[in-house]
Each structure stands twice: as structure tokens, then as C-alpha cells.
Amino acid sequence: MDRHVISAEQFDRKRIEMLCEHASTIRVNVQRQKTHYMGDLTGKFIIPLFYEPSTRTRMSFQIAAHLCGMTIPAGTENAREFSSAVKGETLEDTIGVLGGYHPDVIVLRHHEEGAAMRAVQALKDHGLDTAIINAGDGKGEHPTQALLDVYTISEEFEHQIDGLHVVFGGDLKYGRTVHSLTRVLAKFDRVSMSFVAPEELQIGEDIRQLLDQREISYTMETNPQKVLGEADVVYWTRVQKERMDPKLYDEIEREGTYHIGVAEVQKMKTSARILHPLPRVKEIDTKIDQDPRAAYFRQAQNGLYVRMALLRELLSISA
Numbered sequence: 001m002d003r004h005v006i007s008a009e010q011f012d013r014k015r016i017e018m019l020c021e022h023a024s025t026i027r028v029n030v031q032r033q034k035t036h037y038m039g040d041l042t043g044k045f046i047i048p049l050f051y052e053p054s055t056r057t058r059m060s061f062q063i064a065a066h067l068c069g070m071t072i073p074a075g076t077e078n079a080r081e082f083s084s085a086v087k088g089e090t091l092e093d094t095i096g097v098l099g100g101y102h103p104d105v106i107v108l109r110h111h112e113e114g115a116a117m118r119a120v121q122a123l124k125d126h127g128l129d130t131a132i133i134n135a136g137d138g139k140g141e142h143p144t145q146a147l148l149d150v151y152t153i154s155e156e157f158e159h160q161i162d163g164l165h166v167v168f169g170g171d172l173k174y175g176r177t178v179h180s181l182t183r184v185l186a187k188f189d190r191v192s193m194s195f196v197a198p199e200e201l202q203i204g205e206d207i208r209q210l211l212d213q214r215e216i217s218y219t220m221e222t223n224p225q226k227v228l229g230e231a232d233v234v235y236w237t238r239v240q241k242e243r244m245d246p247k248l249y250d251e252i253e254r255e256g257t258y259h260i261g262v263a264e265v266q267k268m269k270t271s272a273r274i275l276h277p278l279p280r281v282k283e284i285d286t287k288i289d290q291d292p293r294a295a296y297f298r299q300a301q302n303g304l305y306v307r308m309a310l311l312r313e314l315l316s317i318s319a
């Protein structure tokens with residue numbers, strides 16, 4: 001098994017299913033008794049190193065580490081301002097230094113695609129054995145989000161992912177969660193996908209090639225109304241304002257096409273589920289939050305259990 005978590009591609013179906021099972025056991029135990037896993041990873045520690053804003057990913061990793069008995073002796077939620085990056089230090093040097101303090105895991109979020117891979121290389125160059133977990137690298141990937149997404153789908157659909165139709169909507173070009181989730185879902189059988197986005201924000205050639213290779217059927221649309229009624233899973237995303245030309249962002253916002261509200265939900269199957277990695281801005285109306293199909297808060301909560309399962313797996317403790 002890989003020591004590091006860089007891409008969702010690293011997870012085969014068997015490993016995903018084992019992690020999901022492990023996360024379910026953890027969920028039951030944590031809900032019953034918060035201290036159940038305390039002590040299991042005692043003596044191990046984690047450094048969260050975040051160069052981009054984060055609420056869920058950072059906090060759920062920190063809480064997951066804590067509930068597994070790990071410590072979080074140091075870290076930063078704003079390395080872009082409060083680390084030596086400001087002085088011009090490279091990511092490679094920062095990782096080389098932090099790795100030397102013997103953390104078991106560095107959870108890294110960075111604004112540049114490929115940053116997590118660069119961090120792995122820096123550790124190798126320094127002969128260090130810390131594990132890197134990619135918590136989002138620019139518009140690249142967000143593999144642990146994909147794990148909690150697939151766990152949520154599995155839980156919401158009674159462990160039956162094969163054959164589902166998943167509609168991805170919003171910003172499919174810069175939204176890294178979609179890049180990772182498509183890679184994970186492509187490991188299941190007869191899954192089909194629709195990509196709904198303005199042309200400028202459509203899913204990239206790399207993902208389309210991968211789906212072609214795996215013989216996964218997919219369509220691309222600009223109009224959400226065409227596909228919402230067919231979806232089992234509607235995976236909606238935020239337009240990634242920070243990664244694009246402000247003019248394009250304003251234009252897309254003004255049109256308001258990529259918005260899920262009461263009318264859109266009425267078109268969906270009663271068995272459908274709406275997922276969103278969060279944070280949402282205006283693309284999902286709060287009026288639908290109480291609809292049983294809205295699964296995004298359950299999804300965010302699942303992040304805790306899945307990250308506990310992942311930390312335990314990486315540091316070699318089974319369920």
C-alpha cells in the first residue's frame with residue numbers, strides 16, 4: 001500500500017470498500033462513545049500545513065487525528081501568510097524542514113497543482129519517512145474528499161454504487177473534488193455520468209480520456225434541466241472564483257443557470273441524492289436543506305469517519 005495519498009487513482013475498489021466498511025464501524029462507535037479509538041495511535045502526530053482556506057478538511061482531519069489519539073503539536077491554517085513562504089521559502093524546503101521533526105503525517109493543502117507530489121519528492125530527497133496526504137492541490141485533486149463522497153453515496157444507496165447515474169454540475173474545470181470523485185467512481189461497474197457546466201468550465205480532456213479508457217458512458221451538457229430528472233446522484237459544486245478571471249465569474253453568476261432550488265429538486269427522482277463538497281455560495285438554495293434528498297451535511301459529517309479510517313489504515317491499524 002502507498003504510504004502517501006496523492007491521487008484518488010491510488011484507490012482500487014477493494015481498498016475503497018474496506019475504507020467504507022471501516023468508516024461505518026467507526027461512525028457507530030464514535031456516535032456511541034467519543035473515546036473509543038483514543039489511544040490507538042498514541043505517540044503519533046500530524047502536522048496540518050494549509051496554504052489555502054479550509055474549514056471542513058482541516059478541522060475534520062484535526063478532530064479525526066485527536067479522536068484516534070494522535071496529537072497535533074504544530075500546524076498552520078494560513079501558511080501563505082504565516083510561514084516562511086512569505087520570505088520566499090520553497091515548498092520543498094519547508095517540507096524538508098518539517099519532515100525532519102518526525103511527524104507521522106503532513107496533511108497538505110496548496111494552491112498549486114502538483115504540490116503534494118512535489119512534497120513527496122522533497123521528503124525522498126531528504127531521506128524522510130513522513131506520509132503526505134493531499135488535502136487539495138490547486139485545481140488538481142482532492143482525494144480524501146472523493147473518499148468521503150463515495151462513502152456518502154454508498155451509505156445513501158444501501159452500498160450499491162454500481163449502475164448509478166451521477167450528474168456533476170457547476171465548475172468542473174477548476175473544481176478539484178470532481179476530478180478526484182470521477183476517478184473513484186470509474187472503478188465501479190456500469191456507473192454513468194453527465195457533466196453540466198458552462199463551456200468554459202467543462203470537465204477536462206484528461207478525465208474524458210480516462211472515462212473512455214474505462215468504457216464509462218458520459219454526456220456533456222450546458223443545461224442542467226436536461227439531466228436532473230435522470231440523476232441518482234446530483235453532485236453540485238461552487239464556481240471556483242479564486243481560480244478564474246473575475247469577468248467570467250461575474251457572467252456565470254449573473255446568468256444563474258447553475259443553481260439548485262426548489263423547482264430543480266421537484267424535477268429530481270424521489271430517490272435521488274444531492275451532494276456538494278461545501279462550502280456553497282448561492283448555487284444551492286438553503287430552502288432545500290430539509291429535503292431528505294439533500295445529503296450535503298451528512299456528507300460533511302462523514303468526512304470525520306472516513307478520515308479516521310484513512311489515518312488508521314495508513315498507520316496500520318485495522319477496524
Ligand code: NCD
Pocket residue numbers: 056057136142145175176177237238277278279
Ligand atoms: C472543496 C475544496 O477545497 O476543493 N472544499 C472542501 O474541501 N470540502 C470545494 C470548494 O472549495 O469549492
